[in-house]
Amino acid sequence: MLQCARDKRRRRVTSTFAALNLADLVSGYLHIFQYWLDIRLVSERAGDQKKRIEKDKGRKEPPPGPDDEDFRRPARPAGRAIAVYSAKGGVGVTTLATNLAVGLHTEETPAVLVDSCLQFGDVSVFLNLQVKNSIADLSARAEELDNDVVDEVLMTHECGLRVLAAPQRPEMADDVHADQVRKVLQFLKRVFAYVIIDTSSTMDDTTLAVLDVADLLVAVATPDIPAIKDARLLFDLLNVLEFPAGHVLFVLNKMDRRTGITAEAVAENLKHAVDGEIPYAEQTVTASVNRGVPLLLGDKSRPPARNLLDLLGAIKHKLVAQAKEEEEVKEAERPRAFGR
């Protein structure tokens, strides 16, 4: 059923793009959807992958090229891509994406944070990293990605999280195409247990490509009328794209009792559950951003870090439920040897 829904979504997305005169995106949509991951196996497989990267570094023969069957076959079942998005800018998408990435990364479940805000991405600033390479370097080689190239381009945060930065200059964004971004993300899903993607609020080809690869969308809004209006438009658009409603987590950031807007009121207004609330904490968040040290690397016992941990729990819960659902579908589709 899920596969069927995804196929339907793929067809719908394709026709939507055609209607929007984005025909150049359509071809890439035929190469997507390699899911079927058992979350419990992620750590084991990620370990295998790490060993493989080490081994690849030492080997003499050239790595398989794009024409080799070994290259095209996924190295392991895909990891999970989590896109963080808001139709309205400035609501805290990058704050959430960086913290979620830091929180999800472990040695057993390695994570990569991708900055898909091609013109003015600031993930590297939020993590106090000096950008040497960026997504432009990988997208230029989207047809010939291999572990060595990817390993070389990704930066490493001191907590171990890998980071794919946005281009150093806005004009370099012109060289990065949505199809290439899609291929890069698909490759990263084979290598990492989690691929967290920070997005720009513009619903352009790149963001659509991100949504296409995403297994989970963390939709962010703030408790104010313009942001809530934009969230409504986003949910409508997701409907049109047939993005599975169950794959969306809706989060309200900068919650402030003084505004008089409660999560319940927003949920009622949008007819959409609020899955997470992060309080407004100007001093704490500003200090964290300015120091380039995510909140989840500091004291996690107090808000808003504690609320981010709760959100992390909700995300993991959702992904486990997703994996279970997919496993059930797979099981139901498996031919029965004895007709039972």
Ligand SMILES: Nc1ncnc2c1ncn2[C@@H]1O[C@H](COP(=O)(O)OP(=O)(O)OP(=O)(O)O)[C@@H](O)[C@H]1O
């Ligand atoms: N919970 C919060 N409390 C107070 N301030 C916050 C909170 N979350 C984020 N901010 C602040 O809001 C501002 C915007 O945050 P951020 O850059 O993460 O938003 P964004 O949605 O990624 O913006 P853009 O659309 O520019 O990419 C930053 O100054 C950040 O410090």
Ligand SMILES: [Mg+2]
């Ligand atoms: Mg941002």
